[in-house]
Amino acid sequence: MNKLLTFLDLTKGEDNKQSVLENVKSNISFRGANLWILACAIVVASIGLNVNSTAVIIGAMLISPLMGPIIGAGFALGIYDFELLKKSLKNLLIATVVSLAVSTIYFYLSPFKETQSELLARTSPNIYDILIAFFGGLVGVIAITRKEKGNPIPGVAIATALMPPLCTAGYGLAIGNFHFFGGAIYLYTINCVFICVATFLIVKFLDYPRLIQFEKAREKQITFVITLLTIILLLPSIYFGYTLFEERKFEQKVNTFIQNEFTDKGYTIIYKKTRYKSNNSSLEIALLSKKFNAQENAEIKQRLNVYDLKGVQFKIRQDTTNLKQDILNQIKNERTNVNEKDAVIATLRKEIQDNKFDNKSLLNEARILFPSLRDISISNHPFNVDQEKNNIVPVVIYSSEKALNKDDTQKLELWVKTRIKKNEVEVFWKNTK
Known part of the structure; x- marks a missing residue:
């Protein structure tokens, strides 16, 4: 047992506590070079989100200095240094405002306003984002407290992803979509708070010396406030996580239904549109050539109950021109093989054009x-x-x-x-x- 505890001992390889604190304090301020680096990183991240390039977004996260004041706030709470906490929060607020302003200006001026998948991914946070922020924060603060810093820090910057939510919030402001803005700011807040909580726990665990000694009652008050804030942020994300889980279950049932009732019977699906809501879900499909009469339609709808899809509004599209246009729109929004996608688009466009006579x-x-x-x-x-x-x-x-x-x-x-x-x-x- 002692060998196991020695193996897991975090104090082994720990850097001098005073040196660590000095290092943390030096990375808090956003003045001069740090502010310029932040603004440039925001522009790079915004471009990456705008053109849907994951590599560019990762590059922006690697050069971002946003982690500094968040880690500083966690250390300040852990050692009860309220002057450091005030300074950290002030600099985090400056960094947040600057980032929002730069990203909003970029997206307002950008000629490309389409909502890409990388942007959408930052508008609906859930419980998994909390886990990523918390455990990423743990890795980050553990690395900071080591003599040999190693290379976890770049990975933490990528995993916790502070830049993309801020840029997405700027995108929401630029196009006037406050749903995007709210979701992205919530994700950014989650990341900040849970990185800070992870830092606070490690600082407590490593027993960093307190700047101010409080009575037990005062310490309990501070711990209660931190716990309450954590729960407030946790509850909505649990709900979003549950909604995501239910949506994935719905998609699996729909895929099984389509596979058994259409694909396995030789019918080719050329269009599929699903919408999940807890009490008003819908499924719309179209087939390449098969046409169903009213009786067959009714029988298929009855089969939905077998797949636990009772109450789902089901429709088989059997029109022509409008359907082809919908398929074009769907293909444009999907990530498919470029050559195959272009070929299908060209074919459908030709068919639509062939139906028009002067x-x-x-x-x-x-x-x-x-x-x-x-x-x-x-x-x-x-x-x-x-x-x-x-x-x-x-x-x-x-x-x-x-x-x-x-x-x-x-x-x-x-x-x-x-x-x-x-x-x-x-x-x-x-x-x-």
Whole structure:
């Protein structure tokens, strides 16, 4: 047992306590070079979030000096140095305001305002972010108190991720999205507080000398305030973590449902959209070629109960042009193979474009051959929609006072086929009287 305790002893390899404190105090201030480094790091992190580059974001976190005042606050609480605490919090506030101002200005001026996945990841903190901040903070403060600092510090800077939430908050301010701003600031606050709590615990554990000696009652008061603040920040993140867990469970059930009821039966899913809410979830899909009638739709909806998806609003999209446009939008927002994505986008764009005919020009040309025409409209129309593969046929609707005779109707049909380069068309007359 003694060997195990010796093996886990944190005092082994510990640096001189006074030297550690001096080092901590020297990294608190944001003046001169530190302030310039912080501003530059914020710009780099903002660019990384803007272009969705993880490597650039990591680089910004490595050069950020934000950890200094947070660690200083933790040490100040641990040794009851309230002057150091005041100085640490003041400098942290300065760093936070400067970071918010720089990131807001950058995103306001940036021509790219799209919400990338790296930005979205910083808007919904949960219990896992608390664990990362706490254990990352533990590693950081343990490394600071060692004679041999080693190389955990860069890893701590990356893991605890103080820069990206601040930049995301600036992005929220720049585009006027206060949901993004609130979520990002909450994540930043979580990181700051739990790094500080981890530092406080290690300082207590290593028995750093107190600057002020308090009575037991006063010490309990201070501990109570720290505990209360921790719980206040902990509760919302537990709720968000539970929501994330339930959403993941919902996604797993949906994937199982789709796999068993569609994919395994040979139906190709080309579009899927899910929305999770505790009492109002929905699932929307579309298939490559299979069309379902009303009875089949009802039977599939009944099968949702088997997969514990009762109450989920389920819809199979069977329209054409609007669906293709939705698929384009979905593909643009997904991380897929670039070449494959571009090929699918090009194909769908062509299909959408093929469904558009210049009816105005066609009318002007048709009137030369058929002067009695008042209007003409051509559009693609699906036939045999209840079959495995439907048939898309251009439909021609012309209007005139009298319907064209049989010979002229055949001439119009032949002319349209030649003009739009289709082998089959359907011609209908609309009475304008």
